[in-house]
Amino acid sequence: MRRLSVALAFLCGLAAGVAASFAEDRGIVLASTTATQESGLLNYLLPIFRDKTGINVTVIARRADEVLDGARRGEVDVVLMHARPQEEKFVADGFAVKRYDVMYNDYVLIGPKSDPAGVKGKDIATAMKAIEAKGAPFVTRGDRSGTHAAELALWIVAGIDITAAKGPWYREVGPGMASALDAARAAKAYVLSDRGSWIAFKDRGDLDVLVEGDRRLLNQYGVMLVNPAKFPNVKKDLAQTFIDWLTSPDGQTAIAAYKVEGQQLFFPNSDRSGG
Numbered sequence: 001m002r003r004l005s006v007a008l009a010f011l012c013g014l015a016a017g018v019a020a021s022f023a024e025d026r027g028i029v030l031a032s033t034t035a036t037q038e039s040g041l042l043n044y045l046l047p048i049f050r051d052k053t054g055i056n057v058t059v060i061a062r063r064a065d066e067v068l069d070g071a072r073r074g075e076v077d078v079v080l081m082h083a084r085p086q087e088e089k090f091v092a093d094g095f096a097v098k099r100y101d102v103m104y105n106d107y108v109l110i111g112p113k114s115d116p117a118g119v120k121g122k123d124i125a126t127a128m129k130a131i132e133a134k135g136a137p138f139v140t141r142g143d144r145s146g147t148h149a150a151e152l153a154l155w156i157v158a159g160i161d162i163t164a165a166k167g168p169w170y171r172e173v174g175p176g177m178a179s180a181l182d183a184a185r186a187a188k189a190y191v192l193s194d195r196g197s198w199i200a201f202k203d204r205g206d207l208d209v210l211v212e213g214d215r216r217l218l219n220q221y222g223v224m225l226v227n228p229a230k231f232p233n234v235k236k237d238l239a240q241t242f243i244d245w246l247t248s249p250d251g252q253t254a255i256a257a258y259k260v261e262g263q264q265l266f267f268p269n270s271d272r273s274g275g
Contacts, residue, residue, distance in 0.1 A: 074231030137189035142172035
């Protein structure tokens, strides 16, 4: 009887090990920028994908440069981010097979409702010039994220060398959009945010959207398969299944359906979703 019990325990342990191994084999690692995580989008999308395909997705949320650094070491299977110039270089350097458009939202300039720099209703370049000219408090993430890269590009559009122009008014707070918004609220400062993170941000205090709608504020997201020719450990088929779903009509519909307080955060625009 004891031998039977030992045998059954061994078989149960073996079955559990096989099941765990199978579950691991049916999983991929996705590296994404913090905006998709902080907005709640991935927490919404990934269970839908898992239920449809049986594939588990583990998310590593980092700033844009860290996402690509990890992918260049073959640590992840697929990348989802919003820093197009860096993404296109990543593909050109052979670290990804191809880049696909997935969705977009936009950046918005947030600031105190009292608007001490008088930027409301202006285009983004004029707004940035006014902030710098008046030395109005401005929060920057300063973390080499996609949002930080977009902010730096906007200073250039405004004709401002921010490295030379920055002073006590230009306040670096480090990683995370929620942290930057918190800091702007506390300091009654201006800050550039992606719209999704702004909508998901609850404790707004006196902050409001002051500049929006400028075409230069478009925030495009792309998805890429890490090149399995460079990294044989990449789960090519499972990762490609994720990309195919994300850019399919089903995936695009799921993206469009995600809302916070009745507001749509991301707008699907894959050119593959029509067929």
